[in-house]
Amino acid sequence: MAAYRISEDNFLALEVDDLHVDILTGVYSEETHLPQPLKISVRALIRQEAHYEPDTPLILSKNYMDLKHAATDALPKDRHFKLIEAVADHIIDTILMQDDKVLHVQVKIVKLALSEKGESIGITMARARH
Template identity: 75%
Template sequence: MQTGFDDFLTLEVNNLHVDVLTGIYSEETHLPQPLRISIRARLRIADHYDQDTPLNQSKNYMDLKHAASTALPEGMHFTLIEAVADHIIDTIMMQDDKVSHVEVKIVKLALSERGEEIGITLGRGRK
């Protein structure tokens, strides 16, 4: 069975709280900043999923969490949160060639005064 054009599988990990060295202002560059990171990874899908479909026909959700936490280089300063998102995307793309597109949303929690979500969303497709 051939999958249709509109068929897709998106794995999601939302609202991870991660402290990352990032920023351009002197008050930002010496201490990690709290970020809220959400990831959506679109995968090429299997023809069909049934009760016996093995994990290798999908992807482990924890790989996405790892890319936004333990895979970030400890002690590395990212000037822009865009670079943090790019690093996460690169990590996920390298993990699995079934991943066709990754979207990373990063909210800078230190800038939020009344629950605003101030940040970026970066998406990249496999080239």
Template identity: 75%
Template sequence: MDSIFDDYLTLEVNDLHVDVLTGIYSEETHLPQPLRISIRAKLRIADHYDPDTPLSQSKNYMDLKHAASTALPEGLHFTLIEGVADHIIETIFLQDDKVRHVEVKIVKLALSERGEEIGITLGRGRK
């Protein structure tokens, strides 16, 4: 089990704005909804990061952005935003076996009336 003193590397992509077909109410189901998505991916790390350490010892941040945008199936309706988060997590796990844990936060921007953040955070460890 990981302890709070273990070494780790977390890659982050925050506040991506993505339009996704999601929702359970009739007014939500026919048009994409604006979501704000943030991702944190915890990786197995190298023993040390020297100035010339290759990217293969880490992960390309753009892979996280891809998982939350172009990797989402166009035209597929997700009933719950939890399904969107789960799809993003599975995509990141498939990309790279160094990824040990992924956390996805999704805020439904259309629900905000005064700047509040309404949504979910889903975290999953590699099984």
């Protein structure tokens, strides 16, 4: 596949923020037996058309619900992910496989169970299509 250069001036970013998902994840014994609540946000940069006319078909963009699906229903509920990094990798792989128009995916995951005073503790992972 060709390497893509993403312009900082011209891009289309699809975003789905603050999805609450319960996933089997964690390293410590108190985390490993029950699903952990995560807050997941996904941002995907796609190849942009020159202009989007009022009657432009969806095939020239990407359905937002594909991002939501990758971060919710496409995550295996019966699999334990030791690290939330592995959860992010799974989401990124799913989105990149869905559509070759996707050039770059960023996933932010916050472990809600770690918050004591409303702080956000987690990771952000990104990968470009190569």
